[in-house]
Amino acid sequence: MNPQDVLPFPPTPSASIAGRTMQESVYGQRAAPSRLPDDAPNILIVLIDDAGPGLPDTFGGEVRTDTLSRVIDEGVGFNRFHTTAMCSPTRASLLSGRNHHRIGNGQIAELANDWDGYAGEIPRSSALGAEVLKDYGYSTAAFGKWHNTPAIETGATGPFHNWPSNIGFEYFYGFLAGEASQYEPHLVRNTTSVLPPKTAAEGYHLSEDLADDAIGWLRDHKALAPDKPFFLYWASGAMHGPHHIMKEWADKYSGRFDGGWDEYRERVFARAKAKNWIPESAELTERDARMPAWDDIPEDEREFQTRLMEIAAGFGEHADVQAGRVIDEIEALGYGDNTLIMYIWGDNGSSGEGQNGTISELLAQNGIPSTVQMHIQAMNEMGGLDALGTAKADNMYHAGWAWAGSTPYKGMKLLASHLGGTRNPLAVRWPARITPDSTPRSQFVHCTDVVPTLYDLIGITPPREVRGVHQDPIDGSSFAAALTDPEAEETHVTQYFEILGSRAIYHDGWMASAFGPRAPWVPGLPEGIADWSPDQDAWELYHLDEDWTQAHDLADEHPDKLAQLKELFAIEAAKNSVYPVGGGLWVPIYHPEFRISTPYRSWSFTGDLRRMPEFIAPALGNRANRVTIDASLPENAEGVLYALGGAGGGLTCYLDDGYLCYEYNTFIVHRTKIRSAERLPVGRAEIVVETGYVEARPAGPLRIDISLDGRQIATGTVPVSVPLLFTANDCLDIGVCLGGSVSLDYFDRAPFAFTGEIHAVDVIYTS
Known part of the structure; x- marks a missing residue:
């Protein structure tokens, strides 16, 4: 076997010799050489x-x-x-x-x-x-x-x-x-x-x-x-x-x-x-x-x-x-x-x-405070302990x-x-x-x-x-x-570690460790984390060859060894683009407005949009926006007009026996439901859902106004909005809810396809 310094391997050349005519040509069958040993696993x-x-x-x-x-x-x-x-x-x-x-x-x-x-x-x-x-x-x-x-x-x-x-x-x-x-x-x-x-x-x-x-x-x-x-x-x-x-x-x-x-x-x-x-x-x-x-x-x-x-x-x-x-x-x-x-x-x-x-694990990642009793109450409303582990919860x-x-x-x-x-x-x-x-x-x-x-x-x-x-x-x-x-x-003598400001350096049986700015098991963000600097952290020292579990901090006993390892961490950090230390905190702690999102401010969708990941979908749950739906409604129309997110958190607009419904699911622990007082009439209709902040702050309350052909038919307030994302992997769907059921009201009817026809859905950020 001949190791190759440059990949890919060159094309296998022809084994034939072409003459002016086929009778004058010599034919052979090209065969790529084996690049692997016969016993390659x-x-x-x-x-x-x-x-x-x-x-x-x-x-x-x-x-x-x-x-x-x-x-x-x-x-x-x-x-x-x-x-x-x-x-x-x-x-x-x-x-x-x-x-x-x-x-x-x-x-x-x-x-x-x-x-x-x-x-x-x-x-x-x-x-x-x-x-x-x-x-x-x-x-x-x-x-x-x-x-x-x-x-x-x-x-x-x-x-x-x-x-x-x-x-x-x-x-x-x-x-x-x-x-x-x-x-x-x-x-x-x-x-x-x-x-x-x-x-x-x-x-x-x-x-x-x-x-x-x-x-x-x-x-x-x-x-x-x-x-x-x-x-x-x-x-x-x-x-x-x-x-x-x-x-x-x-x-x-x-x-x-x-x-x-x-x-x-x-x-x-x-x-x-x-x-x-x-x-x-x-x-x-x-x-x-x-x-x-x-x-x-x-x-x-x-x-x-x-x-x-x-x-x-x-x-x-x-x-x-x-x-x-x-x-x-x-x-x-x-x-x-x-x-x-x-x-x-x-x-x-x-x-x-x-x-x-938790019954909805992204609740904590969005920094929304809750109590265990809130989770237990919401779980009981879904059927008790048996709801845990099912598609109704994100526990x-x-x-x-x-x-x-x-x-x-x-x-x-x-x-x-x-x-x-x-x-x-x-x-x-x-x-x-x-x-x-x-x-x-x-x-x-x-x-x-x-x-x-x-x-x-x-x-x-x-x-x-x-x-x-x-x-x-x-x-x-x-x-x-x-x-x-x-x-x-x-063979692996030196290795640095760093995640979200928590860091360590291993070398030849010793490890120096700096815990970092937050304990992941403590809800919320530590006071003063926005002012955190790695220079504030106390370093610990462990002799892992003798202390398997980091049970004994030797920092005070061996200050020279600790200084040596800290210097080694600095060298490894520079070599591997670790700086700034804690750089992974930049978006979630210091600048959530820089979180990954689409650059667009307006969208025009057809009625069959399916599986648009939330990261690149319009942020209907935490940006002021207007959704305009051009649809033909049958008698007693039913089904989802649009849904963003999943069972653990999301928002949805749908029709139920002709009534227009909107639900904002704040990670199961709170659900805001808005419903029109009357059934929507048969025929072509323009439905507009307007979302705006009551207070312009992260997780601030939202006002939802819904109109039909220019006439308001429902309104309500979402007391706690979602500052980052409803989900990590669910999507925006139009005309159907193909992911988790945002609303339990149609859980048993999912994916709850709309019985009418959606001609277009236009979305625009209004601020």
């Missing part, structure tokens, strides 16, 4: 979302993960594998082998800004591993959550140059955003928006669909290209919020968590040691004073909080089962022995974004469960400073090359190491140039030796 990467090491029963947790256990029992496990503490950054680094700021992914794609480290677009100078593998002869496919395409580019017309099917993956099926309803997701296949193959009422669930589609792709590959190895990236949307799972899966865990998160951590910690997953010397870290103890939770709220965890556990087990179905198919097709499986449990630690426990567990899910560490998702946000289990199986070994690999490994490890195992030299673009150096290093030797030398 198939590759499957499984990536679970927002899941910490304290959850799987594989490592002592209480979420059943038979597939993860199977992979590690038939291979090896790494107990010091590290991620970045956030979704998009980890995925970008995992797929490219480069540090996340170097490739513009210092935060999630939706919070991109103009600084290089936070621009939200993977540069062509950092080609994905999939792109290189494809050029060498691999078939490549990705399924599930992507979250590495700029949010402004996710509409039906693209542009598509940053979509997975144009940057290395020949096939993609999943969702582009950071999360999705498991029952009514906005899906794309390659570059086409598609609807789920069936409804939630018919038994649809996204994790199952992703497994089904991957299985179908594998069968097609076997039939059409059996001589080519494959690279399959299966990235479930679970366990990211919303936590959606069928009741029977959640019921498996009934009563399991009644003792609360403090007790859960004690049990998991003891079992993790008994399983030899963490060393006997490891210490269980204490709960942060800003996080409530389970004993602090009122008795009348505990059933709600434990049910949220039961649902999360069922959700996690269900995702693991679907990953197992993909592996089963690989084996059934005869690929099992020579397929390298890397199963990564979590792109970061467990997520505390549910904060105090997510209390941050205390996220802390427990990251046992034995201090942190969770969004904390790059502490291992609970960045240390995730990795299991690797490759029967042809790896002898099962129960000894955990404790070399420091980072998600940037996956691509160079694959190159090393296959025999690929990282290309200097790809499609005319000079390539950035790969930041990761190969851990191939550790796959077969538990005592292999550690």
Whole structure:
């Protein structure tokens, strides 16, 4: 095999010699040379979302993960594998082998800004591993959550140059955003928006669909290209919020968590040691004073909080089962022995974004205060505890469960400073090359190491140039030796971490950490965060070789070592475009007006507009605007005129038995309903919905005025508006509601198509 410095490979020349006539010509059949060794492995990467090491029963947790256990029992496990503490950054680094700021992914794609480290677009100078593998002869496919395409580019017309099917993956099926309803997701296949193959009422669930589609792709590959190895990236949307799972899966865990998160951590910690997953010397870290103890939770709220965890556990087990179905198919097709499986449990630690426990998880991300009792009351209005986990809710567990899910560490998702946000289990199986070994690999490994490890195992030299673009150096290093030797030398000696101002630097067994401006489990924003500077942060120092969990801060004992590591962080930050530190906070904290949105101020839609992502749709819920609908109404007209958002939050205008209705769903905890006093007459009509602020401030009240042919027919006030977004992945639809049902009044009739005809819908911002 000859490594190639420049990709793609040149075209295969003809094997024939052309003469003046065919009789004078010599014919031969061109054949492209093999670029891969004969035993090149198939590759499957499984990536679970927002899941910490304290959850799987594989490592002592209480979420059943038979597939993860199977992979590690038939291979090896790494107990010091590290991620970045956030979704998009980890995925970008995992797929490219480069540090996340170097490739513009210092935060999630939706919070991109103009600084290089936070621009939200993977540069062509950092080609994905999939792109290189494809050029060498691999078939490549990705399924599930992507979250590495700029949010402004996710509409039906693209542009598509940053979509997975144009940057290395020949096939993609999943969702582009950071999360999705498991029952009514906005899906794309390659570059086409598609609807789920069936409804939630018919038994649809996204994790199952992703497994089904991957299985179908594998069968097609076997039939059409059996001589080519494959690279399959299966990235479930679970366990990211919303936590959606069928009741029977959640019921498996009934009563399991009644003792609360403090007790859960004690049990998991003891079992993790008994399983030899963490060393006997490891210490269980204490709960942060800003996080409530389970004993602090009122008795009348505990059933709600434990049910949220039961649902999360069922959700996690269900995702693991679907990953197992993909592996089963690989084996059934005869690929099992020579397929390298890397199963990564979590792109970061467990997520505390549910904060105090919620029925609509984007409520907290919009900074709207609420009480647990408000959530319980809204849930009871939807049918009680059984509404949780269904398409009616966007529930997510209390941050205390996220802390427990990251046992034995201090942190969770969004904390790059502490291992609970960045240390995730990795299991690797490759029967042809790896002898099962129960000894955990404790070399420091980072998600940037996956691509160079694959190159090393296959025999690929990282290309200097790809499609005319000079390539950035790969930041990761190969851990191939550790796959077969538990005592292999550690190759990744230095690694910085930074997410939203939380940061750390690892070097040769030591870690220096700065917590950052906010604790992700504390609702709202800390006082004075707008004036925060990284210079204000106190740094901690840990000797990880002797202190597995960051239990002992040695900053006062070793000031010289701390100073050395802080200087090293400054060097790494400069090399990787981390500055300004905390740059990911620029949009959500300092300038929400700069959030990604369409540049347009007016739109003209036809009546069949479908699946326009909220990020690029008109901001009907937080901008003064006028919607004008030209429609022909039948007698007792019914159906949706337009809907923006989903079940967890959104707004909708629809007709019900001839009456015009408007609903503003403020994350389920408050619904503003407006209804005309009389039925609308049959015939051509102009319906105008006018939205304006009563008070011009974020989350300020809105006045809604609705008119028919110039005559006001309904009015009302929305007391609390949504300052950022209703959803992360739902859309604007006209004439139908194809996503989550914004209004429960038509939940049982969804998608509730309009029975008349919509000729045009015009939208304009009025201020």
